[in-house]
Amino acid sequence: MNVTCLTFNPFQENTYLLHDDTRECVVIDPGCYEKAEHEQLKQYIAENSLKVVRLLNTHCHIDHVLGNKFVADxxxxxxxxxxxxxxxxxxxxxxxxxxxxxxYAEVLPTSFLEEGDRVKFGNTELQVFFTPGHAPGHIVFYNGPEKICIGGDVLFQGSIGRTDLPGGDFDTLITSIREKMFALPDDVTVYPGHGPETTIGYEKRHNPFLR
Structure with a gap:
């Protein structure tokens, strides 16, 4: 599975495109707002001959949903x-x-994802984990064979998601990280909604919010 990160909008939000050798692709948290950002996303998909088959949000804060309608349409x-x-x-x-x-143009969900669901595309499968705390309906996507987690705004390199927005709760977030994220192997790479990727093992050892 290939993981491509494109960073968009003033919040510097990470949009992820996942695809395997079948060229089927899922887009996760499209933050593209400006026309130039739309074109950048579209160009990458065209240049790599990808077929977008699913549109997923880890959560629905504004910086992660700005490009939903563009991708959907x-x-x-x-x-x-x-x-x-x-x-x-x-x-x-x-x-x-x-x-x-x-x-901003709204697009509403056509289906819902719950804890334990499997997101399938091409020859790839992602597990869905429910990880509230930053947002009430936050989820992350995990691929076990390749040890990759698309983590949204739950866990960052050396930090955690903010909990002062509506529906946020610090204790709930810490529980999500400890029970869901830290249950993954230490060598799992976490691709967060902002900033560089990290690993579960690194955050267990160094994250000041979780020692």
Whole structure:
């Protein structure tokens, strides 16, 4: 499985494209807002002859959903989120202009993902883990054979997701990390929603929020 990170919007949000040798591709948390960002995403997909088959959100804060409609419309795919984050998604239009995104266009989910579900594309399968705390319906996607986790805003290199937004809770987030993320092997690479990738083992040893 190939993991490609494209960083978009003023929040420097990491958008991920996953594909295998079948060229089927999933787009996770498209943060592309400006036309140039749309073109960058579209160009990468075209140049690599990818077929977008699924659109996933780890959670629905504004910086992770700005490109949902573009991807959904361009590639005729439905949006998949955890049901407990639908309220988070529906709130985005109410504050998007104040955050500097007056052209935000909403797309609502066509299906939902729950703990234990499997996301399949090509010859690849991702496990869904429910990891609330940063957002009420936050999920992460894990591929065991290749030891890769697309982690959204749960765990960062040397840090954790903020918990002061609506639906956030510090104790819940710490529990999600300890019970879900830290249950993974130490050599699993975590690709977060912002900043560089890290590993489970590194965060167990060095993350100041989790010692």
């Amino acid at each position: 361009t590639y005729s795919v439905g949006l998949e989120i955890h049901p407990q984050d639908e309220q988070t998604l529906r709130a985005v239009p109410t504050y998007a202009p104040a955050y500097g995104f007056p052209l």
